[in-house]
Amino acid sequence: MSHDPVELRDIASTIAREGADLARRMRHGGIDVADTKSSAVDVVTEADRAVEALVRRRILEQRPDDAILGEEGDDHPGTSGVRWVVDPIDGTVNYLYGLPDCAVSIAAEVGDEVVAGVVVTIPTGVEYAAARGHGATRDGVPISVRPAPPLAEMLVLTGFGYRTEVRAHQVASVARLLPQVRDVRRMGSCSLDLCHVADGSGDAYVEEGPARWDWAAASLVATEAGAVFARLPGRMSDHLAPVEAQMAATPDWPERSVIAAAPADGWDDFLGALEAAGFVADHP
Incomplete structure:
Protein backbone atom coordinates (compact mmCIF):
# COMPACT_ATOMS: atom_id res chain seq x y z
CA MET A 1 0.00 0.00 0.00
CA SER A 2 1.06 3.61 -0.57
CA HIS A 3 3.45 5.31 1.86
CA ASP A 4 2.87 8.74 0.31
CA PRO A 5 2.83 11.32 3.15
CA VAL A 6 0.22 13.54 1.49
CA GLU A 7 -2.14 10.62 0.93
CA LEU A 8 -1.69 9.48 4.54
CA ARG A 9 -2.24 13.04 5.82
CA ASP A 10 -5.46 13.34 3.86
CA ILE A 11 -6.75 10.03 5.23
CA ALA A 12 -5.87 11.16 8.76
CA SER A 13 -7.66 14.47 8.18
CA THR A 14 -10.90 12.88 7.07
CA ILE A 15 -10.93 10.38 9.93
CA ALA A 16 -9.84 12.87 12.62
CA ARG A 17 -12.62 15.25 11.60
CA GLU A 18 -15.14 12.44 11.86
CA GLY A 19 -13.77 11.52 15.28
CA ALA A 20 -13.94 15.12 16.48
CA ASP A 21 -17.54 15.38 15.28
CA LEU A 22 -18.45 12.25 17.25
CA ALA A 23 -16.72 13.55 20.39
CA ARG A 24 -18.50 16.89 20.03
CA ARG A 25 -21.91 15.22 19.73
CA MET A 26 -21.23 12.99 22.71
CA ARG A 27 -20.10 15.98 24.78
CA HIS A 28 -23.36 17.78 24.05
CA GLY A 29 -25.25 14.73 25.28
CA GLY A 30 -23.40 14.68 28.59
CA ILE A 31 -20.26 12.71 29.46
CA ASP A 32 -19.42 10.65 32.52
CA VAL A 33 -16.12 9.10 33.59
CA ALA A 34 -15.95 5.50 32.38
CA ASP A 35 -12.64 4.47 33.95
CA THR A 36 -9.32 5.72 35.29
CA LYS A 37 -5.73 5.01 34.27
CA SER A 38 -2.61 6.03 36.18
CA SER A 39 -4.54 7.54 39.10
CA ALA A 40 -8.05 8.39 40.23
CA VAL A 41 -7.87 11.75 38.44
CA ASP A 42 -6.49 10.35 35.15
CA VAL A 43 -9.82 9.63 33.52
CA VAL A 44 -11.22 7.84 30.49
CA THR A 45 -14.66 8.70 29.13
CA GLU A 46 -16.97 6.68 26.94
CA ALA A 47 -16.18 9.20 24.22
CA ASP A 48 -12.47 8.25 24.32
CA ARG A 49 -13.43 4.65 23.65
CA ALA A 50 -16.07 5.45 21.05
CA VAL A 51 -13.79 7.77 19.08
CA GLU A 52 -10.90 5.32 19.11
CA ALA A 53 -13.18 2.52 17.93
CA LEU A 54 -14.40 4.74 15.10
CA VAL A 55 -10.88 5.75 14.08
CA ARG A 56 -9.62 2.17 14.10
CA ARG A 57 -12.58 1.01 12.02
CA ARG A 58 -12.17 3.78 9.45
CA ILE A 59 -8.41 3.20 9.09
CA LEU A 60 -8.80 -0.54 8.58
CA GLU A 61 -11.63 -0.05 6.09
CA GLN A 62 -9.23 1.91 3.89
CA ARG A 63 -5.90 0.30 4.79
CA PRO A 64 -6.47 -3.18 6.24
CA ASP A 65 -2.77 -4.09 6.24
CA ASP A 66 -1.64 -1.17 8.41
CA ALA A 67 -0.75 -1.37 12.09
CA ILE A 68 -2.44 0.77 14.76
CA LEU A 69 -1.20 1.96 18.15
CA GLY A 70 -3.97 3.58 20.17
CA GLU A 71 -4.25 4.90 23.69
CA GLU A 72 -7.41 3.05 24.66
CA GLY A 73 -7.19 -0.23 22.75
CA ASP A 74 -4.81 -3.10 22.07
CA ASP A 75 -2.12 -2.73 19.44
CA HIS A 76 -3.19 -3.91 15.99
CA PRO A 77 -0.36 -5.56 14.02
CA GLY A 78 0.13 -4.84 10.34
CA THR A 79 2.24 -5.88 7.37
CA SER A 80 2.31 -2.74 5.19
CA GLY A 81 5.10 -0.85 6.96
CA VAL A 82 2.70 1.92 8.02
CA ARG A 83 1.59 2.34 11.64
CA TRP A 84 -1.10 4.74 12.79
CA VAL A 85 -0.72 6.33 16.22
CA VAL A 86 -4.06 7.46 17.66
CA ASP A 87 -5.07 9.58 20.62
CA PRO A 88 -8.87 9.67 20.45
CA ILE A 89 -9.10 12.59 22.89
CA ASP A 90 -5.92 14.34 23.93
CA GLY A 91 -6.94 16.50 26.87
CA THR A 92 -9.66 14.25 28.27
CA VAL A 93 -10.00 16.21 31.52
CA ASN A 94 -10.51 19.41 29.50
CA TYR A 95 -13.09 17.57 27.43
CA LEU A 96 -14.87 16.35 30.57
CA TYR A 97 -15.08 19.89 31.94
CA GLY A 98 -15.99 21.56 28.65
CA LEU A 99 -12.65 23.38 28.30
CA PRO A 100 -11.42 24.15 24.78
CA ASP A 101 -7.99 22.48 24.58
CA CYS A 102 -8.87 18.92 23.60
CA ALA A 103 -8.35 17.24 20.28
CA VAL A 104 -8.33 14.09 18.17
CA SER A 105 -4.75 13.29 17.15
CA ILE A 106 -3.79 10.86 14.36
CA ALA A 107 -0.28 10.23 13.03
CA ALA A 108 1.07 7.86 10.39
CA GLU A 109 4.54 6.39 10.82
CA VAL A 110 6.77 4.59 8.36
CA GLY A 111 9.38 2.78 10.39
CA ASP A 112 10.16 5.04 13.32
CA GLU A 113 9.49 8.23 11.35
CA VAL A 114 6.25 10.19 11.55
CA VAL A 115 5.34 11.07 7.95
CA ALA A 116 1.85 12.50 8.40
CA GLY A 117 -0.03 14.04 11.30
CA VAL A 118 -3.37 15.69 11.95
CA VAL A 119 -4.73 17.26 15.16
CA VAL A 120 -8.38 18.40 15.14
CA THR A 121 -9.67 20.50 18.04
CA ILE A 122 -12.93 19.02 19.28
CA PRO A 123 -14.95 22.13 20.30
CA THR A 124 -14.13 24.20 17.20
CA GLY A 125 -12.95 21.79 14.51
CA VAL A 126 -9.72 23.75 13.96
CA GLU A 127 -7.34 21.42 12.13
CA TYR A 128 -3.55 21.33 12.27
CA ALA A 129 -2.02 19.07 9.61
CA ALA A 130 1.35 18.16 8.17
CA ALA A 131 2.92 15.80 5.65
CA ARG A 132 6.66 15.29 5.79
CA GLY A 133 8.36 17.58 3.32
CA HIS A 134 5.15 19.47 2.54
CA GLY A 135 4.88 21.96 5.41
CA ALA A 136 2.28 22.45 8.11
CA THR A 137 -1.14 24.11 7.98
CA ARG A 138 -3.87 25.41 10.24
CA ASP A 139 -7.25 24.99 8.53
CA GLY A 140 -5.41 24.67 5.24
CA VAL A 141 -3.36 27.86 5.64
CA PRO A 142 0.43 27.42 5.94
CA ILE A 143 1.84 28.14 9.40
CA SER A 144 5.29 28.70 10.81
CA VAL A 145 6.86 29.24 14.20
CA ARG A 146 7.50 32.74 15.49
CA PRO A 147 11.07 33.99 15.32
CA ALA A 148 12.54 32.98 18.66
CA PRO A 149 12.71 35.79 21.20
CA PRO A 150 15.47 35.95 23.80
Missing part, protein backbone atom coordinates in the same frame (compact mmCIF):
# COMPACT_ATOMS: atom_id res chain seq x y z
CA LEU A 151 15.06 33.24 26.44
CA ALA A 152 13.81 35.77 28.99
CA GLU A 153 10.92 36.63 26.66
CA MET A 154 9.85 33.08 25.79
CA LEU A 155 6.30 31.96 26.58
CA VAL A 156 6.74 28.29 27.47
CA LEU A 157 3.92 25.73 27.39
CA THR A 158 4.01 22.68 29.64
CA GLY A 159 1.87 19.97 31.20
CA PHE A 160 1.65 17.73 34.25
CA GLY A 161 0.94 14.06 34.74
CA TYR A 162 -1.64 12.57 37.07
CA ARG A 163 0.54 10.67 39.56
CA THR A 164 1.37 12.59 42.74
CA GLU A 165 5.10 11.84 42.64
CA VAL A 166 5.27 12.64 38.93
CA ARG A 167 3.60 15.99 39.45
CA ALA A 168 5.94 16.85 42.29
CA HIS A 169 8.95 16.35 40.03
CA GLN A 170 7.38 18.23 37.12
CA VAL A 171 6.37 21.20 39.26
CA ALA A 172 9.85 21.46 40.76
CA SER A 173 11.38 21.55 37.28
CA VAL A 174 8.90 24.18 36.09
CA ALA A 175 9.57 26.27 39.20
CA ARG A 176 13.28 26.36 38.33
CA LEU A 177 12.52 27.20 34.69
CA LEU A 178 10.00 29.98 35.37
CA PRO A 179 12.47 32.70 36.48
CA GLN A 180 14.41 32.23 33.23
CA VAL A 181 11.49 32.85 30.83
CA ARG A 182 8.63 35.28 30.20
CA ASP A 183 5.98 32.96 31.64
CA VAL A 184 4.65 29.41 31.63
CA ARG A 185 1.25 28.17 30.47
CA ARG A 186 -0.41 24.83 31.24
CA MET A 187 -3.45 24.25 29.01
CA GLY A 188 -3.88 20.49 29.23
CA SER A 189 -3.19 19.01 25.78
CA CYS A 190 0.27 17.97 24.64
CA SER A 191 -0.74 17.80 20.98
CA LEU A 192 -2.27 21.27 20.97
CA ASP A 193 0.66 22.72 22.92
CA LEU A 194 2.97 21.56 20.15
CA CYS A 195 0.59 22.97 17.55
CA HIS A 196 0.62 26.31 19.40
CA VAL A 197 4.40 26.37 19.01
CA ALA A 198 3.90 25.58 15.32
CA ASP A 199 1.52 28.49 14.70
CA GLY A 200 3.37 30.97 16.91
CA SER A 201 0.85 31.18 19.75
CA GLY A 202 3.56 29.82 22.04
CA ASP A 203 7.34 30.03 21.90
CA ALA A 204 8.35 26.63 23.27
CA TYR A 205 7.04 23.48 24.93
CA VAL A 206 8.45 21.03 27.46
CA GLU A 207 7.01 18.17 29.47
CA GLU A 208 8.42 14.96 30.89
CA GLY A 209 6.23 11.92 30.45
CA PRO A 210 3.85 12.25 27.46
CA ALA A 211 3.17 9.04 25.57
CA ARG A 212 3.76 8.57 21.87
CA TRP A 213 0.09 9.04 21.00
CA ASP A 214 0.17 12.42 22.77
CA TRP A 215 2.92 13.90 20.62
CA ALA A 216 3.29 11.86 17.41
CA ALA A 217 1.04 13.86 15.07
CA ALA A 218 1.83 17.27 16.54
CA SER A 219 5.58 16.67 16.50
CA LEU A 220 5.44 16.65 12.71
CA VAL A 221 3.23 19.75 12.63
CA ALA A 222 5.84 21.51 14.77
CA THR A 223 8.88 20.42 12.77
CA GLU A 224 7.25 21.15 9.41
CA ALA A 225 6.47 24.64 10.78
CA GLY A 226 10.14 25.26 11.59
CA ALA A 227 10.54 23.98 15.15
CA VAL A 228 13.10 21.62 16.57
CA PHE A 229 11.30 18.70 18.24
CA ALA A 230 13.28 16.43 20.53
CA ARG A 231 12.91 13.59 22.99
CA LEU A 232 15.50 14.07 25.69
CA PRO A 233 16.79 12.09 28.67
CA GLY A 234 14.80 12.95 31.77
CA ARG A 235 14.91 12.54 35.52
CA MET A 236 11.45 11.26 36.33
CA SER A 237 12.64 7.69 36.82
CA ASP A 238 14.43 8.96 39.93
CA HIS A 239 10.96 9.44 41.40
CA LEU A 240 9.36 6.15 40.29
CA ALA A 241 9.90 2.57 41.37
CA PRO A 242 11.70 0.46 38.72
CA VAL A 243 8.56 -1.44 37.71
CA GLU A 244 6.59 1.79 37.41
CA ALA A 245 9.35 3.29 35.30
CA GLN A 246 9.16 0.36 32.91
CA MET A 247 5.42 0.94 32.59
CA ALA A 248 5.83 4.65 31.86
CA ALA A 249 4.80 6.45 28.73
CA THR A 250 7.65 5.62 26.35
CA PRO A 251 9.18 2.21 25.57
CA ASP A 252 12.72 3.60 26.00
CA TRP A 253 11.96 5.21 29.35
CA PRO A 254 13.76 7.10 30.83
CA GLU A 255 16.29 7.67 28.04
CA ARG A 256 13.95 9.93 26.04
CA SER A 257 11.13 10.84 28.41
CA VAL A 258 11.29 14.66 28.05
CA ILE A 259 9.34 16.06 25.10
CA ALA A 260 10.47 19.51 23.97
CA ALA A 261 10.05 21.86 21.02
CA ALA A 262 11.13 25.39 20.14
CA PRO A 263 11.94 27.41 17.01
CA ALA A 264 15.24 26.31 15.50
CA ASP A 265 16.86 29.70 16.08
CA GLY A 266 16.08 29.55 19.81
CA TRP A 267 16.63 25.86 20.42
CA ASP A 268 20.12 25.99 21.95
CA ASP A 269 19.12 28.63 24.51
CA PHE A 270 15.96 26.71 25.41
CA LEU A 271 17.84 23.44 25.79
CA GLY A 272 20.33 25.13 28.08
CA ALA A 273 17.48 26.41 30.23
CA LEU A 274 15.97 22.92 30.45
CA GLU A 275 19.29 21.51 31.59
CA ALA A 276 19.66 24.23 34.21
CA ALA A 277 16.11 23.63 35.45
CA GLY A 278 16.66 19.90 35.90
CA PHE A 279 14.35 18.72 33.13
CA VAL A 280 17.17 17.06 31.21
CA ALA A 281 19.39 14.50 32.91
CA ASP A 282 22.41 14.81 30.65
CA HIS A 283 23.23 16.70 27.49
CA PRO A 284 21.81 14.61 24.62
Whole structure:
Protein backbone atom coordinates (compact mmCIF):
# COMPACT_ATOMS: atom_id res chain seq x y z
CA MET A 1 0.00 0.00 0.00
CA SER A 2 1.06 3.61 -0.57
CA HIS A 3 3.45 5.31 1.86
CA ASP A 4 2.87 8.74 0.31
CA PRO A 5 2.83 11.32 3.15
CA VAL A 6 0.22 13.54 1.49
CA GLU A 7 -2.14 10.62 0.93
CA LEU A 8 -1.69 9.48 4.54
CA ARG A 9 -2.24 13.04 5.82
CA ASP A 10 -5.46 13.34 3.86
CA ILE A 11 -6.75 10.03 5.23
CA ALA A 12 -5.87 11.16 8.76
CA SER A 13 -7.66 14.47 8.18
CA THR A 14 -10.90 12.88 7.07
CA ILE A 15 -10.93 10.38 9.93
CA ALA A 16 -9.84 12.87 12.62
CA ARG A 17 -12.62 15.25 11.60
CA GLU A 18 -15.14 12.44 11.86
CA GLY A 19 -13.77 11.52 15.28
CA ALA A 20 -13.94 15.12 16.48
CA ASP A 21 -17.54 15.38 15.28
CA LEU A 22 -18.45 12.25 17.25
CA ALA A 23 -16.72 13.55 20.39
CA ARG A 24 -18.50 16.89 20.03
CA ARG A 25 -21.91 15.22 19.73
CA MET A 26 -21.23 12.99 22.71
CA ARG A 27 -20.10 15.98 24.78
CA HIS A 28 -23.36 17.78 24.05
CA GLY A 29 -25.25 14.73 25.28
CA GLY A 30 -23.40 14.68 28.59
CA ILE A 31 -20.26 12.71 29.46
CA ASP A 32 -19.42 10.65 32.52
CA VAL A 33 -16.12 9.10 33.59
CA ALA A 34 -15.95 5.50 32.38
CA ASP A 35 -12.64 4.47 33.95
CA THR A 36 -9.32 5.72 35.29
CA LYS A 37 -5.73 5.01 34.27
CA SER A 38 -2.61 6.03 36.18
CA SER A 39 -4.54 7.54 39.10
CA ALA A 40 -8.05 8.39 40.23
CA VAL A 41 -7.87 11.75 38.44
CA ASP A 42 -6.49 10.35 35.15
CA VAL A 43 -9.82 9.63 33.52
CA VAL A 44 -11.22 7.84 30.49
CA THR A 45 -14.66 8.70 29.13
CA GLU A 46 -16.97 6.68 26.94
CA ALA A 47 -16.18 9.20 24.22
CA ASP A 48 -12.47 8.25 24.32
CA ARG A 49 -13.43 4.65 23.65
CA ALA A 50 -16.07 5.45 21.05
CA VAL A 51 -13.79 7.77 19.08
CA GLU A 52 -10.90 5.32 19.11
CA ALA A 53 -13.18 2.52 17.93
CA LEU A 54 -14.40 4.74 15.10
CA VAL A 55 -10.88 5.75 14.08
CA ARG A 56 -9.62 2.17 14.10
CA ARG A 57 -12.58 1.01 12.02
CA ARG A 58 -12.17 3.78 9.45
CA ILE A 59 -8.41 3.20 9.09
CA LEU A 60 -8.80 -0.54 8.58
CA GLU A 61 -11.63 -0.05 6.09
CA GLN A 62 -9.23 1.91 3.89
CA ARG A 63 -5.90 0.30 4.79
CA PRO A 64 -6.47 -3.18 6.24
CA ASP A 65 -2.77 -4.09 6.24
CA ASP A 66 -1.64 -1.17 8.41
CA ALA A 67 -0.75 -1.37 12.09
CA ILE A 68 -2.44 0.77 14.76
CA LEU A 69 -1.20 1.96 18.15
CA GLY A 70 -3.97 3.58 20.17
CA GLU A 71 -4.25 4.90 23.69
CA GLU A 72 -7.41 3.05 24.66
CA GLY A 73 -7.19 -0.23 22.75
CA ASP A 74 -4.81 -3.10 22.07
CA ASP A 75 -2.12 -2.73 19.44
CA HIS A 76 -3.19 -3.91 15.99
CA PRO A 77 -0.36 -5.56 14.02
CA GLY A 78 0.13 -4.84 10.34
CA THR A 79 2.24 -5.88 7.37
CA SER A 80 2.31 -2.74 5.19
CA GLY A 81 5.10 -0.85 6.96
CA VAL A 82 2.70 1.92 8.02
CA ARG A 83 1.59 2.34 11.64
CA TRP A 84 -1.10 4.74 12.79
CA VAL A 85 -0.72 6.33 16.22
CA VAL A 86 -4.06 7.46 17.66
CA ASP A 87 -5.07 9.58 20.62
CA PRO A 88 -8.87 9.67 20.45
CA ILE A 89 -9.10 12.59 22.89
CA ASP A 90 -5.92 14.34 23.93
CA GLY A 91 -6.94 16.50 26.87
CA THR A 92 -9.66 14.25 28.27
CA VAL A 93 -10.00 16.21 31.52
CA ASN A 94 -10.51 19.41 29.50
CA TYR A 95 -13.09 17.57 27.43
CA LEU A 96 -14.87 16.35 30.57
CA TYR A 97 -15.08 19.89 31.94
CA GLY A 98 -15.99 21.56 28.65
CA LEU A 99 -12.65 23.38 28.30
CA PRO A 100 -11.42 24.15 24.78
CA ASP A 101 -7.99 22.48 24.58
CA CYS A 102 -8.87 18.92 23.60
CA ALA A 103 -8.35 17.24 20.28
CA VAL A 104 -8.33 14.09 18.17
CA SER A 105 -4.75 13.29 17.15
CA ILE A 106 -3.79 10.86 14.36
CA ALA A 107 -0.28 10.23 13.03
CA ALA A 108 1.07 7.86 10.39
CA GLU A 109 4.54 6.39 10.82
CA VAL A 110 6.77 4.59 8.36
CA GLY A 111 9.38 2.78 10.39
CA ASP A 112 10.16 5.04 13.32
CA GLU A 113 9.49 8.23 11.35
CA VAL A 114 6.25 10.19 11.55
CA VAL A 115 5.34 11.07 7.95
CA ALA A 116 1.85 12.50 8.40
CA GLY A 117 -0.03 14.04 11.30
CA VAL A 118 -3.37 15.69 11.95
CA VAL A 119 -4.73 17.26 15.16
CA VAL A 120 -8.38 18.40 15.14
CA THR A 121 -9.67 20.50 18.04
CA ILE A 122 -12.93 19.02 19.28
CA PRO A 123 -14.95 22.13 20.30
CA THR A 124 -14.13 24.20 17.20
CA GLY A 125 -12.95 21.79 14.51
CA VAL A 126 -9.72 23.75 13.96
CA GLU A 127 -7.34 21.42 12.13
CA TYR A 128 -3.55 21.33 12.27
CA ALA A 129 -2.02 19.07 9.61
CA ALA A 130 1.35 18.16 8.17
CA ALA A 131 2.92 15.80 5.65
CA ARG A 132 6.66 15.29 5.79
CA GLY A 133 8.36 17.58 3.32
CA HIS A 134 5.15 19.47 2.54
CA GLY A 135 4.88 21.96 5.41
CA ALA A 136 2.28 22.45 8.11
CA THR A 137 -1.14 24.11 7.98
CA ARG A 138 -3.87 25.41 10.24
CA ASP A 139 -7.25 24.99 8.53
CA GLY A 140 -5.41 24.67 5.24
CA VAL A 141 -3.36 27.86 5.64
CA PRO A 142 0.43 27.42 5.94
CA ILE A 143 1.84 28.14 9.40
CA SER A 144 5.29 28.70 10.81
CA VAL A 145 6.86 29.24 14.20
CA ARG A 146 7.50 32.74 15.49
CA PRO A 147 11.07 33.99 15.32
CA ALA A 148 12.54 32.98 18.66
CA PRO A 149 12.71 35.79 21.20
CA PRO A 150 15.47 35.95 23.80
CA LEU A 151 15.06 33.24 26.44
CA ALA A 152 13.81 35.77 28.99
CA GLU A 153 10.92 36.63 26.66
CA MET A 154 9.85 33.08 25.79
CA LEU A 155 6.30 31.96 26.58
CA VAL A 156 6.74 28.29 27.47
CA LEU A 157 3.92 25.73 27.39
CA THR A 158 4.01 22.68 29.64
CA GLY A 159 1.87 19.97 31.20
CA PHE A 160 1.65 17.73 34.25
CA GLY A 161 0.94 14.06 34.74
CA TYR A 162 -1.64 12.57 37.07
CA ARG A 163 0.54 10.67 39.56
CA THR A 164 1.37 12.59 42.74
CA GLU A 165 5.10 11.84 42.64
CA VAL A 166 5.27 12.64 38.93
CA ARG A 167 3.60 15.99 39.45
CA ALA A 168 5.94 16.85 42.29
CA HIS A 169 8.95 16.35 40.03
CA GLN A 170 7.38 18.23 37.12
CA VAL A 171 6.37 21.20 39.26
CA ALA A 172 9.85 21.46 40.76
CA SER A 173 11.38 21.55 37.28
CA VAL A 174 8.90 24.18 36.09
CA ALA A 175 9.57 26.27 39.20
CA ARG A 176 13.28 26.36 38.33
CA LEU A 177 12.52 27.20 34.69
CA LEU A 178 10.00 29.98 35.37
CA PRO A 179 12.47 32.70 36.48
CA GLN A 180 14.41 32.23 33.23
CA VAL A 181 11.49 32.85 30.83
CA ARG A 182 8.63 35.28 30.20
CA ASP A 183 5.98 32.96 31.64
CA VAL A 184 4.65 29.41 31.63
CA ARG A 185 1.25 28.17 30.47
CA ARG A 186 -0.41 24.83 31.24
CA MET A 187 -3.45 24.25 29.01
CA GLY A 188 -3.88 20.49 29.23
CA SER A 189 -3.19 19.01 25.78
CA CYS A 190 0.27 17.97 24.64
CA SER A 191 -0.74 17.80 20.98
CA LEU A 192 -2.27 21.27 20.97
CA ASP A 193 0.66 22.72 22.92
CA LEU A 194 2.97 21.56 20.15
CA CYS A 195 0.59 22.97 17.55
CA HIS A 196 0.62 26.31 19.40
CA VAL A 197 4.40 26.37 19.01
CA ALA A 198 3.90 25.58 15.32
CA ASP A 199 1.52 28.49 14.70
CA GLY A 200 3.37 30.97 16.91
CA SER A 201 0.85 31.18 19.75
CA GLY A 202 3.56 29.82 22.04
CA ASP A 203 7.34 30.03 21.90
CA ALA A 204 8.35 26.63 23.27
CA TYR A 205 7.04 23.48 24.93
CA VAL A 206 8.45 21.03 27.46
CA GLU A 207 7.01 18.17 29.47
CA GLU A 208 8.42 14.96 30.89
CA GLY A 209 6.23 11.92 30.45
CA PRO A 210 3.85 12.25 27.46
CA ALA A 211 3.17 9.04 25.57
CA ARG A 212 3.76 8.57 21.87
CA TRP A 213 0.09 9.04 21.00
CA ASP A 214 0.17 12.42 22.77
CA TRP A 215 2.92 13.90 20.62
CA ALA A 216 3.29 11.86 17.41
CA ALA A 217 1.04 13.86 15.07
CA ALA A 218 1.83 17.27 16.54
CA SER A 219 5.58 16.67 16.50
CA LEU A 220 5.44 16.65 12.71
CA VAL A 221 3.23 19.75 12.63
CA ALA A 222 5.84 21.51 14.77
CA THR A 223 8.88 20.42 12.77
CA GLU A 224 7.25 21.15 9.41
CA ALA A 225 6.47 24.64 10.78
CA GLY A 226 10.14 25.26 11.59
CA ALA A 227 10.54 23.98 15.15
CA VAL A 228 13.10 21.62 16.57
CA PHE A 229 11.30 18.70 18.24
CA ALA A 230 13.28 16.43 20.53
CA ARG A 231 12.91 13.59 22.99
CA LEU A 232 15.50 14.07 25.69
CA PRO A 233 16.79 12.09 28.67
CA GLY A 234 14.80 12.95 31.77
CA ARG A 235 14.91 12.54 35.52
CA MET A 236 11.45 11.26 36.33
CA SER A 237 12.64 7.69 36.82
CA ASP A 238 14.43 8.96 39.93
CA HIS A 239 10.96 9.44 41.40
CA LEU A 240 9.36 6.15 40.29
CA ALA A 241 9.90 2.57 41.37
CA PRO A 242 11.70 0.46 38.72
CA VAL A 243 8.56 -1.44 37.71
CA GLU A 244 6.59 1.79 37.41
CA ALA A 245 9.35 3.29 35.30
CA GLN A 246 9.16 0.36 32.91
CA MET A 247 5.42 0.94 32.59
CA ALA A 248 5.83 4.65 31.86
CA ALA A 249 4.80 6.45 28.73
CA THR A 250 7.65 5.62 26.35
CA PRO A 251 9.18 2.21 25.57
CA ASP A 252 12.72 3.60 26.00
CA TRP A 253 11.96 5.21 29.35
CA PRO A 254 13.76 7.10 30.83
CA GLU A 255 16.29 7.67 28.04
CA ARG A 256 13.95 9.93 26.04
CA SER A 257 11.13 10.84 28.41
CA VAL A 258 11.29 14.66 28.05
CA ILE A 259 9.34 16.06 25.10
CA ALA A 260 10.47 19.51 23.97
CA ALA A 261 10.05 21.86 21.02
CA ALA A 262 11.13 25.39 20.14
CA PRO A 263 11.94 27.41 17.01
CA ALA A 264 15.24 26.31 15.50
CA ASP A 265 16.86 29.70 16.08
CA GLY A 266 16.08 29.55 19.81
CA TRP A 267 16.63 25.86 20.42
CA ASP A 268 20.12 25.99 21.95
CA ASP A 269 19.12 28.63 24.51
CA PHE A 270 15.96 26.71 25.41
CA LEU A 271 17.84 23.44 25.79
CA GLY A 272 20.33 25.13 28.08
CA ALA A 273 17.48 26.41 30.23
CA LEU A 274 15.97 22.92 30.45
CA GLU A 275 19.29 21.51 31.59
CA ALA A 276 19.66 24.23 34.21
CA ALA A 277 16.11 23.63 35.45
CA GLY A 278 16.66 19.90 35.90
CA PHE A 279 14.35 18.72 33.13
CA VAL A 280 17.17 17.06 31.21
CA ALA A 281 19.39 14.50 32.91
CA ASP A 282 22.41 14.81 30.65
CA HIS A 283 23.23 16.70 27.49
CA PRO A 284 21.81 14.61 24.62
